[in-house]
Amino acid sequence: MSHAHESTATSLLHNRPFIRFWCARLLGVTATQMLMVAIAWHMYDLTSSAWDLGLVGLFQFVPALLFTLPAGHTADRYHRGRIFAACMLLQACVGLVLVLATEQSFATRGLILVVSVMLGMARAFQMPAQQALTPLLVPVAQLQTAVAWSSSGMQVAIICGPALGGVLYIWGPSTVYATCAVLLVCAVGLALSVRYPHRPVYLAATWSSVSAGFRFVWQHKVLLGATSLDLFAVLLGGATALLPIYCRDILHVGPVxxxxxxxxxxxxxxxxSLALIRWPLRRRVGHKLLTAVGVFGLATVVFGLSQSFALSLLALVVTGAADSVSVVxxxxxxxxxTPDDMRGRVSAVNSIFIGASNQLGEFESGATAALMGAVGSTVLGGVGTVLVAASWVKLFPALAHRDTMEPSAR
Incomplete structure (x- = not known):
C-alpha cells in the first residue's frame, strides 16, 4: 500500500464523526441481518411455505418503493444523522414487539408480515440518509477510501450477523429478537453523537423536487447503467429468500x-473490498464491473445446482466478491x-434500484420456487443475470467503456 493510502486510512481512523457513524452502521447492519435470519426461519417454521418466504420480501419492498422518494427529499432537507437514528429506533421497536409476541404465543404469519412492512418503511428512510451522510464526514480526497472502509465494515456485520443469529436461534427466536433490539438501541446512541455542519435545504415537497433524483440519474448514463445493472442482478440472482429451503430440504443443515x-x-x-483498498480500480472500470456481474450470475447457477454444503458456501463467497466490485x-x-444538495434524492433512487430490489428479488425467488422448485428458480435467475451483463455492453456503451474512476465534468 502506498504512503498516500496509509495516510488516508490513518486520518480516517482519527475522524471521530466518521468512526462513530461507522460503528453505528456496523451495529445496525449486524442487528438487521440477525433479524432477517430469525424472521425467515420463524416464518418457515410456522408455514413451511416458499410463497410466504417470498411474501416477507414483498411486504418489505412495497413500503420501500412508496416511501423512498419522499425519504430522499427528507434526507436533503433534515439532519441525516437523526434520520438514521430514528430508523434504528423503529427497528428496535420491531424487535421488542417480536420478543413479546413470541413469548406470549401470538407470533403469527400475519404479524410477521406486518412487521415486515415496518422494516420496509424504516429502510426506505435509512438508506438515503446513511448513503448521503458519509460525504459530509470526510474530505473529498478520502471519499473512495471511506466508501471502501464502510463496505468492509458492513461486510463484517453481514458475516457476523447471520452466523450469530443462527446460533442464538438455537435458544429460540425471542433470544435473537431481544439481542437485535439491544444492538439497535446502541446504534441510536452512536448516531445521535455524530456531529457535522448541517446546512438545511428548504425545498418545497413538490413532485418536481421529489423526483429530481430520477432525472439526475437518467441524464447520467454511467450512473443509470450501473444502478440498473445491479437492479437486475439482485432481482434475478436473489436466492437469499430460498436459503431456509436449501438448508432444511436440500443441504440438510439447521439454523446454524x-x-x-x-x-x-x-x-x-x-x-x-479489502483488496480494492489495497489495489483500487484504476483502468477499465466498466469492463471489470460487467465481468464481475457475469461471474455473480455463474456462481449463482453453481449454488443452485449444488447438493454439497461446502460447494454451496464457496459459490456464495464468490457471489459476494463479485458483488463487492459493483457496490464500491x-x-x-x-x-x-452528485452535488451535496442532491445526494439524498439520488441516494433514494439508488435505494429503489438496489435496496428495494433485494426484497422484490426475494419475492420473485419465492414465487418462482413455488412454481418450479428452489433449484429451478435459482438456476434461472443466475442464467438471467449473465444475459443481463452481456446485454448491458450494447445498451450502455458509456458504462462498458468507462476507463477510470475520475468524476466526469458536470
Missing amino acids: GLGLLRGAPAVGALVM TRSTLMQLE
Whole structure:
C-alpha cells in the first residue's frame, strides 16, 4: 500500500464523526441481518411455505418503493444523522414487539408480515440518509477510501450477523429478537453523537423536487447503467429468500447452517473490498464491473445446482466478491458525481434500484420456487443475470467503456 493510502486510512481512523457513524452502521447492519435470519426461519417454521418466504420480501419492498422518494427529499432537507437514528429506533421497536409476541404465543404469519412492512418503511428512510451522510464526514480526497472502509465494515456485520443469529436461534427466536433490539438501541446512541455542519435545504415537497433524483440519474448514463445493472442482478440472482429451503430440504443443515450460508457472500465481499483498498480500480472500470456481474450470475447457477454444503458456501463467497466490485464502483461514482444538495434524492433512487430490489428479488425467488422448485428458480435467475451483463455492453456503451474512476465534468 502506498504512503498516500496509509495516510488516508490513518486520518480516517482519527475522524471521530466518521468512526462513530461507522460503528453505528456496523451495529445496525449486524442487528438487521440477525433479524432477517430469525424472521425467515420463524416464518418457515410456522408455514413451511416458499410463497410466504417470498411474501416477507414483498411486504418489505412495497413500503420501500412508496416511501423512498419522499425519504430522499427528507434526507436533503433534515439532519441525516437523526434520520438514521430514528430508523434504528423503529427497528428496535420491531424487535421488542417480536420478543413479546413470541413469548406470549401470538407470533403469527400475519404479524410477521406486518412487521415486515415496518422494516420496509424504516429502510426506505435509512438508506438515503446513511448513503448521503458519509460525504459530509470526510474530505473529498478520502471519499473512495471511506466508501471502501464502510463496505468492509458492513461486510463484517453481514458475516457476523447471520452466523450469530443462527446460533442464538438455537435458544429460540425471542433470544435473537431481544439481542437485535439491544444492538439497535446502541446504534441510536452512536448516531445521535455524530456531529457535522448541517446546512438545511428548504425545498418545497413538490413532485418536481421529489423526483429530481430520477432525472439526475437518467441524464447520467454511467450512473443509470450501473444502478440498473445491479437492479437486475439482485432481482434475478436473489436466492437469499430460498436459503431456509436449501438448508432444511436440500443441504440438510439447521439454523446454524442457515446463518453460515447467509454470511458466506459477505466473506467474499469483505475480502474483495479489502483488496480494492489495497489495489483500487484504476483502468477499465466498466469492463471489470460487467465481468464481475457475469461471474455473480455463474456462481449463482453453481449454488443452485449444488447438493454439497461446502460447494454451496464457496459459490456464495464468490457471489459476494463479485458483488463487492459493483457496490464500491457504483457508490463511489454516485457520491463523486452528485452535488451535496442532491445526494439524498439520488441516494433514494439508488435505494429503489438496489435496496428495494433485494426484497422484490426475494419475492420473485419465492414465487418462482413455488412454481418450479428452489433449484429451478435459482438456476434461472443466475442464467438471467449473465444475459443481463452481456446485454448491458450494447445498451450502455458509456458504462462498458468507462476507463477510470475520475468524476466526469458536470
